[in-house]
Amino acid sequence: MLALKNLVTLRNLTLLFSIALIVALLDYFLTGSGGPRYLAVRLVPLALIIQILVFYQNDYFYPRLPALFNHAAVVAYIGICLYAMWYFTTNYEDIAIWRQAAYTRHDFIVGLLMFLLVMELSRMIHPVLFWVNFVLIFYTIWGYLSPIDFFWHPGVSFYRVVTSSTVEFSTGVYGRYSQLALTLIAAFLLLAAAASGFGAQKALVNVMRRIAGRSRHTVPQTAVLASTTVGMVSGSGAANTAVTGSFTIPLMMRYGVPPTFAGAVETAASMGGLIMPPLMAVAGFLMAEFLSVPYWEVVIRGFSVAFVYFASLILAVYLLSVRMLPTTPITPPDVPLYDWVRTAIxxxxxxxxxxxxxxxxxxxxxxxxxxxxxxxxxxxxTWIAFKYLLKDPLLAEESIFGNLRITIETHAEMTSYLTLLMATLGIMIGLFTVTGFITRMGSLLLAIGDFHIVATVIMAFIFGWLVGTGLPPTATYIIVAVIIVPPLRTLGVDPWVAHFFAFLLAIWGELSPPTSLTAAVAAKIANASFMRTMWEALKICMPITIMSFAIFVRSDMVVNPGMPQIIDTALVAIGTCAVTFAVFGRIFADNRTNFAVVIGMAILGGVTLFHPSDAVAMVAAAIVLPMIVIGAMRHKKLAPRKDPLSDEVVDEQQDQKAT
Incomplete structure (x- = not known):
């Protein structure tokens, strides 16, 4: 009886539903049976059940209420999901084909329950999105009360709000975004799950630490390399920071890197992880969906964007490391063979x-x-060979079933999290569409474009920044792509340029003030000031801001794969590196001379990035590139070995100790 009681736990129940989810997904990946819409109808409720159980393992839904109420709520929520799964699956053809626009009361009630459940789960897990949707519901129903003509619309019934968000299946909870989460995105998350289940991510960090070698100046590059590799299979900057930052930030601080700088470097590196293919913060899949192109077309362009970003990031981190850290050598850590093999795999x-x-x-x-x-x-x-043939002591406490369990749970948790996020966004975009807000916003941007397209781009950037202050990159990209991209395309902007502009805006929104979850996680690990960490990360991440506008001029970087792409990518990389050196580098000991030269480098970098003539841009690049190389070598000799923030940090720590 006691053994049975030990088996009946929330984690084991979560595992059972997780197994059901991954089996159903694998069956779809191999057969495509029923299509993505039918898959969403069957599996969105299952994904919500997993999110409910994962959340409930950590805390009560309603901590101020009795435990019995919380238990009853969980049972009721799971019951709603199971009933909706059964009802919509058994009545799928009738609802999707024969009862369109004439749904029964039963259809509406089940749809209403799912609508309310998604709203309640988003309130607990995605609170910002919940409040946006909450306001949108009021606006959708009572838009005719708006005193501002731009926001006025005749109003929509609550019945239409519910049906458009649920039983229509093509939008809302079961729409294209949820379908994408359960198909293409879930397939790519299998890579991250396998790596996590057998500790490949931790092995990657250990190998990167070894690659950093004996120089203190290369230690911060460990964060860059580790976040790049983990970011390839991670769709979240905060998650990337939590995984790699827990190793890299203490490592940097141990070798003399100030806490603020350590947190900023990890934040910037994690932002780069969001840009890096193949996942590209999940936005890459959405971009392929919007443009109706194979995903490889997005990936091959994404590598150019990632190359520019990391070229500038590595330079910025090197310049700052030389300035802040002494030249005394360090002893590189030993890395077990098992870690090298996992990294190679x-x-x-x-x-x-x-x-x-x-x-x-x-x-x-x-x-x-x-x-x-x-x-x-x-x-x-590899695990079997090292555990049973080589008798590796590192695997003494591991079991194959334990690793398989981690793999399944990791995949289910990530997939269910993204499915809830996409379902919530589906409701939001559906409400935007029903109220006509997208059309009116597009008309406004087109009217601004009549004045000048640059004004439209600036307005779009401001809009994207405001959206990104409270939403994750995936949500920001969807909203910007739906609202801003169509007007830009109407004004003649290439669709690839418009969508990569939206993508870079979404990434920048993850870092932009006044909120940045990634910087907050890094600052917490480093025990540093959140605002100072975010500000330093903003300076290091300058390439994202510059690229957001440079692709309008050097458009071949994201439009024409091949030699034109390579040329424009090289020009943008040189231009961003020139600006980066102007911000962080020193080429002359005399301050006035140094200031004049770095300003000149910044101007040449700007010409390389934004001059409409390719010939002029290439001449500017040819001049500034050797200046960057020579400057990097002179910077190592001239830069002071002092962090301008470190004295303040030390003072703060001493004050805390004194207190």
């Missing part, structure tokens, strides 16, 4: 994925499935 998997999509023409979902299978198989075989 991970990178071989990424190479295999690129090969399948780029050379053999596999679809993104099928390529992700076979790559995940390859990584998982190799990790299992």
């Amino acid at each position: 991970f990178f071989s998997g990424i190479a295999f994925l690129i090969l399948l999509m780029g050379s053999f023409g596999y679809g993104a979902m099928r390529a992700a499935l076979w790559t995940a299978a390859m990584i998982f198989t190799l990790l299992v075989l």
Whole structure:
């Protein structure tokens, strides 16, 4: 009886639903049975059940209310999901085909229950999105009361709000965003789940620490390399920071990096992880969906954007490291062979994925499935070899079932989290559409475009920044892509440029003041000031801001893969590096001379980035590139070994100790 009681736990119940989810998904990946809409109808409720159980393992839904009430609420929520899954699955054809615009009372009630459940879960897990949707519901119903003509609309019934968000299946909870989360995104998350289940992510960090070598100046680059690799299979800057930052931030601080700088470097590196293919903060899948192109077309352009960002980031981190850290050598850590093998498996998997999509023409979902299978198989075989043949003591406490469990739970948790996020966004975009807000906002941007397209771009950037202050990158990208991209395309902007502008805006929104969850996580780990960490990270992440506008001029970077793309990518990289050196570098000992030269480098970088003539841009790049190289070498000799913030940090720590 006691053994049975020990088995009946929330975690075990979550595992059962997680197994059901991954089995259903694998069946769909292999057969495509029923199509994505039918898949969403079946599995969105299952994903919500997993989110309910994962959340409830950590805390009560309603801590101020009795435990019995919380238990009853969980049972009721799971019951709603199971009933909706059964009802909508068994009546799928009738609702989707024969009862369109004439739904029964039963249809409406089940749809209403799912609508209210998604709203309540978003209130607990995505509170900002909940309040946006809450206000939108009032606006949708009573828009005719608006005193501002721009926001006025005749109003929509609550019945229409519910049906458009649920039983219509093409929008809202079961719409294209939830379908994407359960198909293409879920397939790519298999890579992250396999890596997490067998500790490949931790192995990556250890290997990057070893690669950093004996120089203190290369220690902060560990964060850059680690976040780049983990970011390849992570769709969240905050999650990336939590995984890699827990290792890299203490490591940097141990070797003399000030806490604020350590947090800022990890924040900037995690932002780069969001740009890095193949996941690209999940926005890459959405971009392919919006543009109706194979996902590989997005990835091959995403590599250019990532290259520019990391070229500038590595330079900025190097310049700051030289300025802040002494030259005394350090002893690099020993890395077990098992970590080297796991790291090699991970990178071989990424190479295999690129090969399948780029050379053999596999679809993104099928390529992700076979790559995940390859990584998982190799990790299992490696684990067996090291545990039973080589008797590696590091694996003494591990079991194959424990690692498999972590793999399944990781995939289910990430997939269910994104499914809830997408369902919430589906409601939001549906309400935007029903009220006509998207059309009116587009008309406003077009009217501004009549004055000058630059004004439209600036207005779009401000709008994206405001949206990004409270929403995750995926949500920001969807809203910006739906509202801003169509007017930009009408004004003649290439669709690739418009969507990558929206993508970079979404990434920048994750960092932008006054809120940045990624910077908050990094500051917490570093025990540093959140605002100071965010400000330093903003300066280091300057390439994101610059690229957001440079792609309008150097558009071949994201429009024409091949030699034109390579040329424009090189020009943008040189331009951003020139601006980065102007901000952080020193080339002359005399302050006035140094100021004049770095300002000149910044101007040449601006010409490289924004001059409409390719010939002029290439001349400017040819001049400023050797200046960057020479400047980096002179900076190492001239830069003071002092962090301008470190004295203040020390003073704060001493004050805290005194208190």
